[in-house]
Amino acid sequence: MAPDTLDHREGPRDECGVFGVYAPGQDVAKFAYYGMYALQHRGQESAGIASADLGGYIITQRALGLVSQVFTEHDLRALSGDLALGHTRYSTTGGNEWENSQPVHRNDRRELALAHNGNLVNAVELHAELVAKGVHFRATTDSEIMAALLSTGEANSLEDAIADAMPRLRGAFSTVVMDRDRVCAFRDPQGIRPLVLGQLGGDAWVVASETCALDIIGATYVRDVAPGELVVLDERGVTSRQVIEGERQAFCLFEYIYFARPDSRMNGQLLQRSRVRMGEILAREAPAVGADLVVAVPDSGIPAARGFAAASGIPMDDGFVKNRYVQRTFIQPGDQLRQHGLRLKFNPLPEVIEGKSLVVVDDSIVRGNTTRQLVKMLRDAGAREVHFRITAPPIRNPCHYGVDMSSREEMVAHERTVDEIRDHIGCESLAYLSLEGVYEAVRGQRSGHCDACFSGEYPIPGTEDHLGKYALENALPMVKA
Template sequence: MKEYCGVFGIYNNPNAAYYTYLGLYALQHRGQESAGIAVTDGNRIAYHRDFGLVSSVFKDENLKRLTGHVAVGHNRYSTSGASDSPDNIQPIVVSFKNGQMAIAHNGNLVNALKLREELEEEGSIFRGTSDSEVIVHLIVKSKKKKFLDKLMDALGKLKGAYSLLVMTNKKLIAIRDPWGFRPLCMGELDGSPVFASETCAFDLIGAKYIRDVEPGEIVLIENGQMRSYRIPGSEGARKSQCIFEFVYFARPDSKIFGRSVYEVRKEFGRRLARENPVEADIVVPVPDSGVVPALGYSQESGIPFELALIRNHYVGRTFIKPQQKMRDIGVKVKLNPVPELLKGKRVIVIDDSIVRGTTSRKIVRMLREAGAKEVHMRISSPPTKWPCYFGIDTPTKEQLIASSHSVEEICHYIEADSLGYLSLEGMIEAAGGGKENFCTACFDGDYPIEVPETIIKQAKKD
């Protein structure tokens, strides 16, 4: 079970549930299948969660019942497995010997299947299929006495991507895996500590960004005091921040991994223009993730920028629709060309990636049907050749067109006049750091953690 999600948490605020609702609203792009909020008043944890967008899951009556001063929230998007099971909706809330606990998880554990089998051999009973539930069982079954020790004991067994918010009756804990795959930001709202997957959630509620939770760091807040700890054994982990966050998933108005997503994407476009120039009349983005790199390409090349593809914003992101049939329908409904801008023009169309190639081919055909004389496709990332096992919904290697086709062959398949990708080196430099700071496995197959064969087989099965 792999998930790509958004998390939000706040401590010591009388409007904890409402601010968490707003935070999840800002993070809606990270998960559109379900949402949930758990709140504690110091004695008990109350929660509400359901399938759907944040605006449909939470109404005034739901939020009024979520009374308390500490809250965690979660937007969920499942990339495979039982996305229709209510038991997989987060936050996961359990009662155990030490009290109650709620957990919200963004990421994917590569040793989840092995851990789950071991736990089941010891008698654990699972309600859902999420690897997040494995974390809960590891905490509860730990032989340690204090909760922090139980948590550290569990974290020491995990391998993979996890940005976690854990709430007990009296504590709020933020955790980022030793490799730092997923972003997790820390801020402050009128003296209340807040945590979120992206800083755009802070902007909405008026919170001040303080810093990122560091890779391998545990930030514990209890009795108004904040303390920082290290995950056992995390010192030697290779820093592996997901560079695809900059390419596609994060909102451009967010700051992640210490960098502005907007500025990084714009630099992607500038470098793309230098690496893959072509004579043309207009630069056209595939909205929304292609807009900022297209601006960079236009400014660097001097070719005018035009919004010649209009997006219907009432349609969800096609990349994160679970079924291929839904993706195909989404492309037709989502984008509409402006013929007046395209007729007789040589067009450079900018997109963030080519995964299977089917969407790109439809876009090229759409532009030609609207009157484009030439269509030159430019991609603001390198060819996606390898699947991700750390939380992004890429298909198996066999389904990734770049894994078995050359750039020329892909160009022929999508029916473009030319095709150019941003180089791996250019992408890393634009992101602001050496390769040692990022996970680029989906582009070069260099996985920072060994992926068990059982996980690879399971991904192909799903």
């Protein structure tokens, strides 16, 4: 596949979504299905659900594909039970193989299922330690390493096994795990990835990556799971244990900019409003004097474009029509169609943009290939000038905490100035929102966030020694059961 023509996601690719529910006597598989449906934006490679009756065996179904492709009504009836968890995946450790899909189901010393969002930077060391003890693996993910630690742990309860394991894990982990009696959720001490707690009626409880997954099933947001906290949902209701305290918090700044759904709330912020503020601040920092029209790259650029237009006084219109049904293409186009690959997703409107000087607003530029093609498409459609405005600083460093980004050398901002990037993508002007502007928009402080993809300052020591997405495949011979 030619990456320049068919890589439609210019920004960092998605990560994973997790969901867990404890609701005896209710349709937990349906709750998990709809919760995952709401979290589909966080990963489109595979989906899975694990469920159990109280005291019964855990049943797991997972497959490659979107949530709506993986599950039928018949499947959900077979997954009936009192507690369940779900997962949507974009591969950030290990390739896109069925063995690497989640939830991970293990039955060593104890039976459990686990769903994880994040990345462990010490996965290779933990894997080698477990293999030396005779533990077998079927997958090449850090998520199965976590599941194996908990399944083989010597503690008497799942909660104690989690508490024993958490200090040994380095990296990002917003994780949901269940046995036959309870659902547990725990979060790394830096709180890099989101995890929220909700209530569904009187005695049913939910945990999820984002509040939009609570909304879709009618659950009420209660609070965030705290960094370093372990939450247990069982017959007692909700109990909590603060396993690790005192670490520097480092919530991912890019969750606000792109990853999370705009209708989700994170750290008290409605993301739709934060993204509008990013556009307003960008208009202040990098005005486009004399431009005729503000155009968004849909859908992620729309809120910021609205803010830019309002703050600048430049009118906004739809310059592109987006095909929202392009998620995964299994039929590859021939050479003639391949040249127009981006039109599978975006089609410019000449009647709107012809003869105009455009301000085009998007959330990020990583490799620059898609942005360069968008500029060409706009020019071919008659745009007189194209001025790109980006609601994130230049991305110069890979993420090692649960996001699949390009390598540093593949990034268009690597060893390039902004003017050089502008020349590379072929627009009249290019400006990025400053890091200070992002923090102003989200009403947060650097001391509580991770902005390593922009600054190169990783909050966890040893992060840059991480070997990347295929660390386990490359570093160790796989021992499979």
